[in-house]
Amino acid sequence: MANVVVVGSQWGDEGKGKIVDWLSERADVVVRFQGGHNAGHTLVIDGTVYKLSLLPSGVVREGKLAVIGNGVVIDPHALVSEIDKLAGQGLSITPDNLRIADNATLILSLHRELDGYREDAASNSGTRIGTTRRGIGPAYEDKVGRRAIRVMDLADIETLPGKVDRLLTHHNALRRGLGHPEVAHSAIMTELTSVSERILPYQETVWRLLDQHRRKGARILFEGAQGTLLDIDHGTYPFVTSSNTVAGQAAAGSGMGPGAVGYVLGITKAYTTRVGEGPFPTEQNNEVGQFLGERGHEFGTVTGRKRRCGWFDAVLVRQAVANNGITGIALTKLDVLDGLDELKICIGYRIDGEEVDHLPASQGAQSRVEPIYETLEGWKESTVGARRWTDLPAQAVKYVRHIEELIGAPVALLSTSPERDDTILVTDPFED
Ligand code: GDP
Ligand code: IMO
Ligand code: MG
Secondary structure, three states, rough: OEEEEEEEEOOOOOOHHHHHHHHHOOOOOEEOOOOOOOOOOOEHHHOEEEEEOOHHHHHHHHOOOOEEOOOOEOOHHHHHHHHHHHHOOOOOOOOOOEEEEOOOEOOHHHHHHHHHHHHHHHHHHOOOOOOOOOHHHHHHHHHOOOOOOOOHHHHHHHHHHHHHHHHHHHHHHHHHOOOOOOOOOOHHHHHHHHHHHHHHEEEEHHHHOOOOOOOOOEEEEEEOOHHHHHHHOOOOOOOOOOOOOOOOHHHHHHOHHHHHHHHEEEEEEOOEOOEEEEOOOOOOOHHHHHHHHHHHHOOOOOOOOOOOOOOEEEEHHHHHHHHOOOOOOEEOOOHHHOOEEEEOOOOOOOOOOOEEEOOOHHHHHHHHOOEEEEEEEOOOOOOOOOOHHHHOOOHHHHHHHHHHHHHHHOOOEEEOOOOOHHHHOHHHHHHO
16 A cells, blocks of 8 residues: 655646546545645536635535645635635545644735736746746745745744744835835735634644654545746746645654655546646647637636647657656547547657757757657547546557557556546556
């Protein structure tokens, strides 16, 4: 029996939420370990749609413990409104089923504002990242800069004013430089104290709680957000998010050792999408991209932005298999490809006439990548809602098998619709 880490193997939105929800039936504890409410995960259960951002996708199942680890950046107001929204859908989130790391960093309104100011300023110079404008990057900067306000600070009313002072010295200098008004100390104090009563009941020494569960033999499911190509180190820098999204972060972002992580499940879309700016070698800015976007409903859960769409890029996913130590993948949205005459898969790159087998780290080289494609025959039959391997058309099986071969990892799960149960189990990650 292994604990399982779920990570995105592309640029996010691979269907992690659906798969985490499906897998959490087999888990006792579900832990978020990085990112924040830049994530958007859509779950569909018997026709009811749940949209989650900050809460682990395990919260929709009764009897599961959801945990937000120290590696996450938490906007307390966003968290409270997500909890209230789910209450409106009949889901009760209380300290009995949700615990939050006391040492997790808080996102404040000044982080969100700074994110927006920078994006607006950059749109004139063409250096925009296309962030979700949720304050994720600025909050992680303050964490690393050792001036962040953390969950536990909400309880320490004696030392909080001094911490806010330190934070504002930094932020007000930045804001003046960007031509924006300074923030008053009292405004931040009010922002924090107005929410502390709602947040503090959830605070926990998460590493200790997880250690206790592990020793009791509980099954732990770690839920990654974003995707490997958005990783701050391994992604398409600077067009990335501000955290490590790879499986290794599950340990650091929760306070467990790497030995706690067993099976690494890479969630992989049967084609490729990306939101925001940055290189995308297999992007199809044509009728193919339009077909994928329409059939796959490729609009962001968080910002509603249209996702860019393209062919499956085996080079990138093979790289993600290495960066995460992926044991097996969950291949999602195979049904979106139904009806295409032919399918292309990128099997290598050409840069300045030279063949390369990986995406180089240099931004310049990334922008000059030309994909090398292989063409496979499509299928006309519908795979929507298929629940057995034997229900898949022969060409679809061939496509899946070829992907396994190219990326060097087997398919453990296959998803054929947004619905929880439209999922084919090949290998149970918890039993492997
Ligand atoms: P995440 O960020 O990785 O959790 O993914 P999102 O939830 O942002 O985006 C994936 C979208 O695809 C959601 O709207 C899901 O409901 C949907 N989805 C997930 N799996 C499948 C699938 O196998 N087929 C189809 N058609 N849609 C799926
Ligand atoms: P899930 O968990 C897709 C992208 C943004 C932008 C870049 C930086 O739903 O897969 P940020 O706000 O993080 O500073 O933005 O990262 N991005 C995502 N793209 N899915 C996500 O999460 C994303 N979270 C951030 O679009 O390009
Ligand atoms: Mg998403």
